[in-house]
Amino acid sequence: MSTDELSLRLQVVTEELAVADDELAAQQREIDELIAREVDTRRTASAVVRSVPVPVLVTDAAGAIIEANLAAATLFGVPAARLVRKPVQALVPAGARPIVRDLVSGARNVDSTGATLEVTPRAGLPRTVRVVITTGARWLDSRPVLTWVLEDVTLPLSDDDADPAVLQALATLAALPVGDLSRHQLLTRLAGLAAGAVPGASWSSVVLGDPTEPTELAADSEEAQRIDGAQWRSGQGPAVAAHREGVPVRSTDLRQDGRWPVLAGPAGQTPVRSALAVPIRAQDPTVVPAVRGVLTVYGPEPGAFETARHVDRVLVFAEAASALLHDLDRIAELRATAENLTVAMRSRAGIEQAKGLVAGWLECSVEEAFQVLTHLSQHRNVKLRDLAALAVADPSRHDLRPVLAGALDRVRAQRDAAHEGSSS
Structure with missing residues (x-):
């Protein structure tokens, strides 16, 4: 083979490997997107928040709303999506805003805090609510996320006096990491x-x-x-x-x-x-x-x-358990998909490297090199990724090259035989 022919063959091999690199990069981007989706799931309120039958707001450490459930949207008379990014201070009268600022500031230093304050729905009269704030570290950078559980005092959780312990339990439940x-x-x-x-x-x-x-x-x-x-x-x-x-x-x-x-x-x-x-x-x-x-x-x-009140209380936690399992299944599925893609990508990278090495060793095309590796994998009962790893791990070993050369001869013989059969 002349120098010009060898240079042309190497150029073809390089271009084919570059295409493979692009495909691997696309797979890596897919993995990164999956991981980002898991991070997003952990950063925002979980399905548990949406399952709680009382108003719940999730805010950042400054009091800006990250997520609100349906009960909160109903309380304030605003669609949940429109509550997002609003500061909690905007939902209370001007006179109550210092209380909210103190709550936000105090929540950063304790596990839980609470107060009674007035809120202003979009329509209707102001309402008095009892609020419990639980601090969590849901953000991956450990910045605190605040979970606000509100109870309209005129609409208690049960048919008797409202129990602060229930509100605290629901706040802790909604903040489960x-x-x-x-x-x-x-x-x-x-x-x-x-x-x-x-x-x-x-x-x-x-x-x-x-x-x-x-x-x-x-x-x-x-x-x-x-x-x-x-x-x-x-x-x-x-x-x-x-x-x-x-x-x-x-x-x-x-x-x-x-x-x-x-x-x-x-x-x-x-x-x-x-x-x-x-x-x-x-x-x-x-x-x-x-x-x-x-x-x-x-x-x-x-x-x-x-009483029916007891059943209603337990149903709240049973629904939360269902939501929790749903979230866990979704996160597990995302992780498994990302892990499988990562393994597949690593195997693909090794195989692409091996194709380039074998093409260089045998002075054949990348397609033929892949056929050689596939042939050996099938006839020696060795996984293709393991065979590729063997070639890539020690490119200097000479005992592998005669085996590969023999496999190339058999691949070409089978191809020629198939071609003759189709011609006749």
Whole structure:
């Protein structure tokens, strides 16, 4: 081969590898976009915020709104999208703005703070609200993000006097750092918040899957773990029934409940008497099964959960658990896609390098070099990326070149035979 021919062949190889580099760069941009989407998911309010049935605002450290849920939009009479980027100070009368500024400033230094203040809806009379602000570090640069949970005092959460503990629990719930903690940690935190927000409850748990064959258990206490285990072993109980029937199930006294006689004995060995179990439904109505798990609260006194108010309270946390699982699934899917693309890109990069090396060694085209590598991969039962890595790792090794040359001869012979067959 003349010098001019060799130069031309090398130029072709270089151009083909440049095209491959462009394709790899496009894949890298796709990976970067996926990672950016995950970052965006973690920076903004999660589906948990949208699931909470009271007004919630998420702001930056200066009080500028990042996200608002439907209840907040309803309170202020402004579409949620139009609340974004507004300062919270703009939603209150001029006389209340110093209070808001103090709240924003104080929230930077404590985990939680609160106050009662007046807000001005777009239409209608000013309303008095109780607000609890929880500080989180959802931003990846650790700048604080403030979660504001508001309660219209004229529309309390329950039919009795508003309970500040419930508001605090909801504020903490809305500020859970989705993406920063594991699924188990988040569900355990949620269970603890539910136990603190439901009157009469002392313990709580979240069971994913069928309680008789759970895929994951998250409990806030040993007591909840023990009674969950008793239901798993006996195959009966409120959590089992709630999962199978898809409706809330309560028990006045687990030790004397005739529906589950096998559970009575084990329940008597725990301090748990009453229970209320609520199914956790999938966010997507097309998902099967529709019930993903069960949230159960337990109390030490018989008949602790007899009113509709108790069911409503637990339903709030069950819906939050559903939203939380939806967020976690989305983040896990983004991460898995990014990781798979990264692995594929690395393999592709190695293969492209190997194609260039083999083309140079055998003085053949890049297409033939790829056919050679593919031929060896198939006939020696070696993954193509592993074969490419072997060539790239030690370009100076000479024992590989005769093998590659022999493979090139076979590839060309097969091609010529195929060509002759088609010609005849």
